[in-house]
Amino acid sequence: MSDIAQYREFWPGTQPNYLHAPYVSSVRRSPTKPLVRAPHTLSEVTGPSWGVKDIVPGAYDLTKQHGGSPIGPRIVVSGRVTDENGRPQTHTLVEIWQANAAGRYLHRNDQGSAPLDPNFTGEGHTLTDEHGDYRFVTIRPGEYPWGNHHNAWRPAHIHFSLFGPAFATRLVTQMYFPGDPLLAYDPIFNCTADEDARNRLISQFDWATTLPGESLGYRFDIVLRGRDPTPMENAHKD
Ligand SMILES: [Fe+2]
DSSP states (O other): OOSSOOBOOOOTTSSBOSOOTTSTHHHHHSOSSOOOOOOOOHHHHOOOOOOGGGSOTTTTBTTSSSSSOOSSOEEEEEEEEEETTSOBOTTOEEEEEOOOTTSOOSSTTOOOSSOOOTTOOOEEEEEOOTTSEEEEEEEOOOOEEESSSTTEEEOSEEEEEEOTTSGGGOEEEEEEOTTOTTGGGOTTGGGBOOHHHHHTTBOEEOTTTOBTTTBEEEEOOEEEOOBOOOHHHHHTOO
């Protein structure tokens, strides 16, 4: 047995299915053969570590990256990053990207009719603090049309990427907003079979984060993969 503590497999149903036919791109992207599980080696249980010097100061505030203020309702998004064992993931890199308030990305692949905002790029990053907490200031992204099927619209969402302590803990996900009527019709949101897991992708409106006279607050806690103890750690448990 390996001396290296293995990250656990995902709980069935809690991650998006590789193949979810209503999400049309998944048909071509998904593997056609069963996956082969390889034991984790040092390459998987270690990863890049990030320090304050890797972070652009102010990159957590997407409303102050240009000369003027972007159009759209200001929001604060914050939360705590832990692993499956409940341990805070400190000083870990959290990156976000999103559409502007009109539902348009500043990206060459987005040639939609909604206007770009010269004061909004839609990208930010930060490190979690010593408690595993992160915080972004941004604007509420707009819903946008996409080509998946006739009259398809994505619910409002913010893309997240987290590294965690190892390559095996990398997580790319999306955060949604409570009460969005488009969620029930969104093939990407509905890729995740387990209803509870799916609903954990929806942030919660949060008075504690809401700034009076300035911005509504949303809380979005994130759980990264956890490791099982090694045989040696098990032997020393008692
Ligand atoms: Fe998106």
